[in-house]
Amino acid sequence: MPPETPPARHVIEALADPTRRAIVEALRAGPKPVGVIAGGLPVSRPAVSQHLRVLTDAGLARVTPKGNRRYYELAPEGVESLRRYLDTLWDDALAAFADAARKSARE
Amino acid sequence: MPPETPPARHVIEALADPTRRAIVEALRAGPKPVGVIAGGLPVSRPAVSQHLRVLTDAGLARVTPKGNRRYYELAPEGVESLRRYLDTLWDDALAAFADAARKSARE
DNA sequence: ACTTACGGTAAGCCAAGGCTTACGATTCGA
DNA sequence: TCGAATCGTAAGCCTTGGCTTACCGTAAGT
Structure with a gap:
């Protein structure tokens, strides 16, 4: 079993706060x-x-x-988890995009 | 000038809400x-x-x-923007990681 | 040992934002 | 042309969560 990477939604919600992003930047x-x-x-x-x-x-x-x-x-770990989530989103977005392009080209 | 991709923080804050993630999934x-x-x-x-x-x-x-x-x-566009942000985070995290490893190896 | 510094936790306050109902505008069907 | 459907927006409610102050435990220095 892989070393259990954290769920992407926790990562997203963690990075949603400006102060936490500032901490990450620091x-x-x-x-x-x-x-x-601080x-x-x-x-x-x-x-x-609390943010940490x-x-x-x-x-x-x-x-x-x-x-x-x-x-x-x-x-x-957290960054990687979110990155994987975005990769699938990315793929699907591109696929839907290509699909729409194909459909509009047919007209 | 590039076609102006949206700032990553907007993307993160948009994906922070569970309902909005559900919409994205849909x-x-x-x-x-x-x-x-709906x-x-x-x-x-x-x-x-409102979420849309x-x-x-x-x-x-x-x-x-x-x-x-x-x-x-x-x-x-949005996905790409966030991905770029994560790429730099990823690089820095790895660099800091390697740095720490190098430092601890010295002892 | 005693004092000082560091940092995690609790309680409580308050603004941000997500949800609903109500309403208005636009477009399709008959 | 008239009723129905689709959807965006406004107003208001209420929960969520980020911040502060206060407190406590632990480790370092003298």
């Missing part, structure tokens, strides 16, 4: 402790903690406790 | 009028109309008025 530079992340954002630290919970549940982030701090980093 | 089979879409869902037709508005604004759907009915179909 993590693109590399692992950061909660306080540092320092660069216009919301409180507890808010960031959602992000980790969605498989978009990982934690690595390092003594006193907890370092969060981007996790590939 | 449209994967091909173009459908509003009434038919018929397969547990919400009213006006609700579907969001989906078209996000570049995920297109309309083709056909006499009395309005046929909605999936549009590739």
